[in-house]
Amino acid sequence: MKWFAIFKTGKHTDSSGNEKQWTEKDLDKIVETYDPSKHEAPIVIGHPKSNAPAFGWVDKLKRVGDTLYALPKQLANEFVEMVNKGLFKKRSISLYPDGTLRHIGFLGAQPPAVKGLPDVEFKDDDQSATIEGEQFTDLEDAGDQKSDNEKIKELQKQIDIYQKQLSDMLAKEREFEQLQSKYAEIIVEKNRLEAELNKQKRESEEKEFEEYLDKAISDGRLLPKMKDPITKIFKIISLTPEFEFSEGVKTQSTDVIKEFIEKMPKLIDFMPKLIDFKEHKDQKSQAFDNEPVSKIVAEEIRKQMGNK
Structure with missing residues (x-):
């Protein structure tokens, strides 16, 4: 909870015409005589005579300069909402004849008798003094305002939550980096195996084609000196495994060379x-x-x- 102003020094006249000059000493007396263990002043709406519900309690009083402040506690949620909505912009204090705080009343739209100055009202029926006035310029709304210590605790809780979230994010980031590293290793191994497989396949195809050329030479379709140039052509053309000469019909590159050789006449008749x-x-x-x-x-x- 946070301190809020309830009264100031100065000359105030109540609705009965009673006038008094309130000094800082008078405010100090209100602070000194307030003992919650003997009488815990309630926070109420208006100025009820008795048996009215309390929407909170006054924990402590203090004076800062010419202003009297109260520290509330146990504020009702519905009351906090009404105050925060601006339904009660005026504060009033009710004092016993000995100057002890009786209650703090929150008032609605009724304006004070003197603009800018608090009014003093002494009630004849209960001999208590009620002092009410406009909202102070430095007045801070009551509500779910927290003390500095409570704010620090709440902020620390938020920090702990953020630290845990950050820790979880860092852990996930490390896990992600490990997965990336593992993924990279798998890709490297896959590429290595594919390269090895392609190499074996290429060597097998080259060996098979070499045997084919040897047979073509032995059959007289090629001259021995043609073997090396055709082998070079084969290696170049094999970089494109398939050719599409007509739509939907694909032909192996090696078959193109073989077909060419098969159609050649015999160059030598042994x-x-x-x-x-x-x-x-x-x-x-x-x-x-x-x-x-x-x-x-x-x-x-x-x-x-x-x-x-």
Whole structure:
């Protein structure tokens, strides 16, 4: 709860015409004589005579300069809402004849007798003095205002909550970083395995194509010196695994080269000459018997190339 002003020094006249000059000493007497253990002054609406409900209680009084302040406690929620809505902008104090605080009354829209100054009203029926006035310029609304210590405690609770939220966020951030690191490791391993698999596949395809070229050479469709250039073409064209020559029809790149080779005519015809060993013997049997087969094959290749 927070202190709020209830009265000031000065000359005040009540509705009965009684006038008094209130000094700081008078305010000090009100503070000194207030003992909640003997009489706990209620906070009420208006100035009830008796048996009216209390919407709060006065815990302490103090004087600051020319102003008297009260510290409330146990304020009713509905009363706090009404005060905060501005339904009661005036405060009044009721004093016993000995100057002890009887109650603090919150008033509505009724204006005081003198603008800017508190009015003094002495009630004949109960011999208590009621002093009421306009809202003080430094008056602070009562309500759910907290003392500084209570505010500090509340702020500390909020700090603790924010610290826990921050700690949770940092923990999640560390977990996220760990997941990112694990994800990166998996991606690296996946790329490594894919590269290894592609390498094995490429080596297998190159080996298979090399065997195909060797057979094409042995069949006479290619010359041996064509093997390296065609192999280079194969490596380049194999970078694009498939070609689409017509809509919806895809062809393997290696099949394109193979189809080209298959349609080529034989460049060398080994069989007729290589199997006719008798003809060689008839012409030069002794020399033929002494020559190695590789030399004979080379000679036949030269002849065949000469005929092309």
